[in-house]
Amino acid sequence: MVHRILIVTAVAAEADSVTAGLASATPEHAPERVALPGGFALRRHADGDRARVDVLVGGVGPAAAAAATGTALAYASLTGAEHGTEHGRRPYDLVVSAGIAGGFQPSAPPGSLVVSSAIVAADLGAQTPDGYLAVEELGFGRSVHPVPGSLTGRFAAALAAGGPPCAVAPVLTVSTVTGSARRAAELAERHPGAAAEAMEGFGVAEAAAAYGVPVVELRAVSNAVGPRDRAAWRVGDALDALRHAVLLLGRTVFVEAPCT
Numbered sequence: 001m002v003h004r005i006l007i008v009t010a011v012a013a014e015a016d017s018v019t020a021g022l023a024s025a026t027p028e029h030a031p032e033r034v035a036l037p038g039g040f041a042l043r044r045h046a047d048g049d050r051a052r053v054d055v056l057v058g059g060v061g062p063a064a065a066a067a068a069t070g071t072a073l074a075y076a077s078l079t080g081a082e083h084g085t086e087h088g089r090r091p092y093d094l095v096v097s098a099g100i101a102g103g104f105q106p107s108a109p110p111g112s113l114v115v116s117s118a119i120v121a122a123d124l125g126a127q128t129p130d131g132y133l134a135v136e137e138l139g140f141g142r143s144v145h146p147v148p149g150s151l152t153g154r155f156a157a158a159l160a161a162g163g164p165p166c167a168v169a170p171v172l173t174v175s176t177v178t179g180s181a182r183r184a185a186e187l188a189e190r191h192p193g194a195a196a197e198a199m200e201g202f203g204v205a206e207a208a209a210a211y212g213v214p215v216v217e218l219r220a221v222s223n224a225v226g227p228r229d230r231a232a233w234r235v236g237d238a239l240d241a242l243r244h245a246v247l248l249l250g251r252t253v254f255v256e257a258p259c260t
Contacts, residue, residue: 014099021246050255062203069207097204100238101196103221110234113166114196116217119145121202122172145205158252169195173202184226
């Protein structure tokens with residue numbers, strides 16, 4: 001059985017790092033480009049009869065990420081049904097939201113990795129005179145996608161084998177990147193234990209949940225969450241960490257038993 005993985009990034013630079021990691025894991029298999037509706041395109045890496053990993057540039061922010069991921073999932077469902085290969089199966093065995101992120105200090109220093117124990121929409125709710133209310137407290141919707149420990153454990157074990165330091169913790173999705181110490185402290189207080197902040201994970205998770213596909217978020221930390229200090233950013237190091245993480249996963253989790 002071929003294991004089918006969809007990796008969704010925000011921008012091309014992240015997808016390039018993911019693609020480089022997959023190419024290093026399976027150098028004998030060159031990727032192909034697959035056009036999707038809506039102008040999206042997949043970079044498809046097929047490792048013989050073991051795994052097929054599709055890499056998608058979904059755009060910045062949760063809405064763009066949800067739209068792109070939903071398109072890829074719908075396309076996989078429809079094309080699989082047409083060829084009689086997807087009957088009774090999910091379009092993918094696993095969806096991964098991957099890229100670089102800000103890290104909450106000291107849990108996730110620049111250059112480290114974070115695997116999501118939960119994917120959290122950190123600002124999906126309402127401000128009130130008494131403080132912030134998550135969407136669940138308003139009586140509708142959800143703001144958290146928990147990730148099974150069996151899945152995070154497999155990721156963490158694979159990444160521990162020669163990868164950068166890795167934390168397993170909640171990853172926050174925001175529509176506005178944090179740029180002050182006050183905002184960083186507010187988020188840390190509201191979401192104890194959170195290790196990283198990015199902009200796409202919850203959108204990817206919403207789309208995956210609609211198709212019943214397990215989802216996890218993988219982030220390489222490029223900067224500290226807080227005041228914007230571009231001189232301290234380590235984007236290149238984070239992209240290298242992401243590439244190496246995908247190399248390790250491409251040799252282990254992605255070619256093992258389907259992820260649940």
